Amino acid sequence: MIYSSELIKGTLKTIVLKLLADNKKMYGYEITQRVKELTFDRIQITEGALYPTLHALESDGLVTTETEYIGKRVRKYYSLSPSGKNKTKEKVSELADFMETMKFLLDIKPKTA
Amino acid sequence: MIYSSELIKGTLKTIVLKLLADNKKMYGYEITQRVKELTFDRIQITEGALYPTLHALESDGLVTTETEYIGKRVRKYYSLSPSGKNKTKEKVSELADFMETMKFLLDIKPKTA
DNA sequence: CAAAGATACATAAGAAAATTATGTATTTGA
């Protein structure tokens, strides 16, 4: 079972930031594979969604990049900047908080019947 | 603190369906107020988001409507159809499942210091 | 050794879903 894509909306940036916080530096393709692994294939980040997100994080100054060559193939590593680290803490705790709220909302039992 | 709007994206339909499951019938404005109450003002559904969502649920056959007049003012009540009840169960359990996965993702600790 | 599949980047067109703004109208409360 794969989560309907609408659920991933709004959480992608947070997922990426958190992975970078946990791993110091990662490249795009690696991120897609790691998320796939960690979620047992239930969340699959597409490249069309990921790369624009990474570029946005970079232009917001939340990540820095370094390019490496593996043979002739280019690989672009992303790392959190200091402000990226702060942003990650904010985003992760906001999402955790939000999930508590949602859990509460979804647990409410009917008054009627 | 109000959750950043991107977090609400993708969960709105599920929230609305779940509220209708718990309350048999509700009208739009009531839904916005109920969500505000239940979340201590942290989730505020705007009318521009809610009404199109309700109309979509209706055209998908997930809810039925009945119009009532309170004085001269119109009030449009929404109720779940049988297929809406099934859909609600699906959506709620998918979201609950998704939140477990996200919780796991966000809890992962750094390997590197 | 050729071909398929995996690795690795990127961007553009289109779709989906929300935000923001606007509009109408009634009712309530200060």
Next chain:
DNA sequence: TCAAATACATAATTTTCTTATGTATCTTTG
């Protein structure tokens, strides 16, 4: 009486993702 709350609705814009496409290299397998 006048502002705020109640109650609906829609349109323009923005944001964000999907889908499609493009390029290129490396690895595995028949």
